[in-house]
Amino acid sequence: MKPTVADLVKELKLNVYCGTDLDSREITVSDINRPALEVAGYFTHYPKWRVQVIGQTEHDFFSTLSESVKEERAQELMQPETPAFILARDIQPSQPVLATARRRNVPLLGTKISTTRLISRLGHWLDNQLAPRKTIHGVFVELFGVGVLITGKSGIGKSETAMELIKRGHRLVADDAVEIRRPSEEVLVGASPAVLSNMMELRGVGIIDVCRLYGAAAVRPDKRVELILHFEHWVEGAAYDRLGFDGECQDILGVKVPFVRVPVAPGRNLAMIVETAAINFRAKAMGLDVAAEINQRITDAMNQSKDPTT
Incomplete structure (x- = not known):
C-alpha cells in the first residue's frame, strides 16, 4: 500500500495551506524534486510526479518575477499528477501559488524545518515507505547488535529458542511473520506486522506479550537483517559444514x-549455538576469520611436511 499525502502530513507534522482528499492522494516514488530550473522557466524534464520542495532560493527568485509570469509559472508547476508541494523555512505561499493550488486541488504544505533537513527526513521516510517488501516465516531477534533471522519448519523450535535468548538478555523483533523491506540497495530491515508486535506464540502456552512479561528492553521495533540461521532436522550421514568454509x-x-x-537434534543447546553464530559473525566483520586461519595453519603444516630440510 502506497503512502498518502495525509501520512506525510502526519509524519512530518506539516501545515496544510490548501488541499482536499489527502487520504486518497498517493505518493508513488521516493525521489524528491526541488524545482529551481522550473521556477526559472525550464520545464522540459520536469518530474511532476514527485513531491516538490520549495526552499528559500526558489521562493526569492519567484518573488522577483512579474505578476503575469508568476501566474504562468504557477500553472505550469501545479500539475494534477504532483502529490504535493512543501514550503520549507516557514515560507508563506504567494497569492498566485495559493490560488493556482486551490484551483487545481494540489496540496500545498508548509513547515519550519530547513530545506536541507526537510529533504533528508522526507527522503528517508519515503525510502522506508516505498521500499520493496517481503514476508518470511521465522523468528527475528537481535543478539550482540546483530540482526539474526531464524527460519525452519513449524515446530522445529524457533520460538522456544528465541524465548531462551530473550531470557539471556537479547531482544525480540518479530515472531512467526517477519516483514522485510529493502530501504536501500544493500540493506534489509526486518520488523513485525503491527498486529503481532511484541507477541510470541509458544505451543502449549499460547500467545504471550514479551514486552509486558520481560520489559521494554526485551523488544525492539525493527533491525537490519544481517544473518540467517536455518534450523533443520539432523539427518544421519548428511554432510554439514563443520569448519565454516562453505x-x-x-x-x-x-x-x-x-x-x-543449523542441524537440530535432541540435546543440542540451540540458544548457545545461535549466540555463538552471532558472535562469530561479528568477529568475521572485524576481520577475525577462524576458518580461514585454520585453513592457513593446515596449509602451512602440509608445506612444512613436504620440505625435506624440516
Missing part, C-alpha cells in the same frame, strides 16, 4: 545475506 548466502529482495544451516 559461506552460503540467501537472496532476499536482491540482497545476499549470510546463511548458516
Whole structure:
C-alpha cells in the first residue's frame, strides 16, 4: 500500500495551506524534486510526479518575477499528477501559488524545518515507505547488535529458542511473520506486522506479550537483517559444514545475506549455538576469520611436511 499525502502530513507534522482528499492522494516514488530550473522557466524534464520542495532560493527568485509570469509559472508547476508541494523555512505561499493550488486541488504544505533537513527526513521516510517488501516465516531477534533471522519448519523450535535468548538478555523483533523491506540497495530491515508486535506464540502456552512479561528492553521495533540461521532436522550421514568454509548466502529482495544451516537434534543447546553464530559473525566483520586461519595453519603444516630440510 502506497503512502498518502495525509501520512506525510502526519509524519512530518506539516501545515496544510490548501488541499482536499489527502487520504486518497498517493505518493508513488521516493525521489524528491526541488524545482529551481522550473521556477526559472525550464520545464522540459520536469518530474511532476514527485513531491516538490520549495526552499528559500526558489521562493526569492519567484518573488522577483512579474505578476503575469508568476501566474504562468504557477500553472505550469501545479500539475494534477504532483502529490504535493512543501514550503520549507516557514515560507508563506504567494497569492498566485495559493490560488493556482486551490484551483487545481494540489496540496500545498508548509513547515519550519530547513530545506536541507526537510529533504533528508522526507527522503528517508519515503525510502522506508516505498521500499520493496517481503514476508518470511521465522523468528527475528537481535543478539550482540546483530540482526539474526531464524527460519525452519513449524515446530522445529524457533520460538522456544528465541524465548531462551530473550531470557539471556537479547531482544525480540518479530515472531512467526517477519516483514522485510529493502530501504536501500544493500540493506534489509526486518520488523513485525503491527498486529503481532511484541507477541510470541509458544505451543502449549499460547500467545504471550514479551514486552509486558520481560520489559521494554526485551523488544525492539525493527533491525537490519544481517544473518540467517536455518534450523533443520539432523539427518544421519548428511554432510554439514563443520569448519565454516562453505559461506552460503540467501537472496532476499536482491540482497545476499549470510546463511548458516543449523542441524537440530535432541540435546543440542540451540540458544548457545545461535549466540555463538552471532558472535562469530561479528568477529568475521572485524576481520577475525577462524576458518580461514585454520585453513592457513593446515596449509602451512602440509608445506612444512613436504620440505625435506624440516
